[in-house]
Amino acid sequence: xxxxxxxxxxxxVSGEVEGRTLLVQFLRESLGLTGTxxxxxxxxxxxxxxxxxxxxxxxCSVFALGCEGAEVATIEGMAEPDGTLSPLxxxxxxxxxxxxxxxxxxxxxxxxDLLAKNANPTEGEIRDWLEGDICRCTGYxxxxxxxxxxxATQAGRAHAAE
Ligand code: FES
Ligand code: FES
Numbered sequence: 001x002x003x004x005x006x007x008x009x010x011x012x013v014s015g016e017v018e019g020r021t022l023l024v025q026f027l028r029e030s031l032g033l034t035g036t037x038x039x040x041x042x043x044x045x046x047x048x049x050x051x052x053x054x055x056x057x058x059x060c061s062v063f064a065l066g067c068e069g070a071e072v073a074t075i076e077g078m079a080e081p082d083g084t085l086s087p088l089x090x091x092x093x094x095x096x097x098x099x100x101x102x103x104x105x106x107x108x109x110x111x112x113d114l115l116a117k118n119a120n121p122t123e124g125e126i127r128d129w130l131e132g133d134i135c136r137c138t139g140y141x142x143x144x145x146x147x148x149x150x151x152a153t154q155a156g157r158a159h160a161a162e
Contacts (some may be wrong), residue, residue, distance in 0.1 A: 001016040001017060001018055001042065002016070002017065002019070002063050002065060003015065003016050003017075004016075004017050004026065004029065004064050004067065005067050005068060006013075006067050006068065006069060006070045006071070006072055007070070007071045007072065008027070008031060008072045008073075008074060008077075009072070009076055010071075010077065011014075011071055013031060015030040017030070017056075017065060019062045019063070019065060020063070021060065021063065021064045021065070021066060022062065022063060023050070023052070023057075023059040023060075023062045023063065023066075023067055023072070024038055024048045024063075025058045025064070026053070026064035026067075027050070027059060027072070027074060030086075033074040033076050034076050035074060035105050036048050036049075036050055036059055036105055036106075037050050037102055037103075037105055037106065038060060038157065039102065039103070039106075039134070039136075040060070041060050042060070043058050043060055043061040044051060044132070044134070045073055045103070045106075045107040045132030045133070045134045046058065046103065046107070046110060046130075046134060047094065047102060047103055047105065047134075048060045048070055048106060048107045048134045048148045049105070049106035049107075049109040049110045049133065050073060050074045050109055051071075051073040051074075051085030051109060051112070052067055052070050052071070052074065053070050053071055054112035054113075054116070055093075055113065056110050056112075058132070059085035061071075066117050072142070072162055073109070074109070075108060075109060076102075078105050078108060078109075078112070082098060083131035086112075087150050087153045087154060088108055088111055088112055088115065088146075088147070088150040090150075091093070091098050091106065091107060091133070091146040091147070091149040091150035091153065092108060092143070092146045094146070094149065095142050095145045095146040096142045096146075096147070097139065097142045097143045097146030097151055098137075098143075099135075099137035099139050100136070100137050102137075103133060103134065103135045103137075104138065106133055107130070107133050107135070107143055108133075110129065110130060111126075111129075111130075111143075111146075111147045111150070114126065114129045114147070115145060115150060115151055115154060116146070116148055118154060119151060119154060119158075120149070120151055120155060121151060122149075123144055123148065126144050126147050126148065127144060130143070130144075
């Protein structure tokens with residue numbers, strides 16, 4: 001079987017995969033990074049969103065071999081090494097942006113990409129961005145509030161640093 005190598009959350013990793021092995025399978029089954037969820041396996045629900053070379057990607061829609069040499073970021077890499085949540089994760093907690101939590105890793109990774117591209121998104125822009133992320137608990141209002149709060153926190157920090 002071919003070997004694939006990439007960096008995941010800043011750490012070099014490699015493993016044998018089949019040509020058909022999806023990135024999400026490699027992350028979960030080979031690396032044990034089960035924070036990335038599988039809700040549909042057909043590129044519809046967004047539970048599997050990770051970042052590949054800085055872009056949010058549905059990890060069930062790309063082959064592991066296609067990520068050779070890539071920088072991959074998963075939900076496990078969002079918090080600080082001491083467990084302190086990222087501002088975005090903290091905002092999800094503070095604003096009740098999760099219920100069962102199944103969609104949450106994908107929501108957080110999608111939202112992180114949005115805020116990296118657009119530091120001050122409108123409610124409409126957030127809702128449009130999350131079109132490919134499904135919450136089976138239908139907690140969208142609080143997810144949007146959490147992302148707005150994280151954007152405000154981010155803006156406050158940037159302002160304070162000026
Ligand atoms: S598991 Fe990838 S989009 Fe649903
Ligand atoms: S919190 Fe349950 S699926 Fe979104």
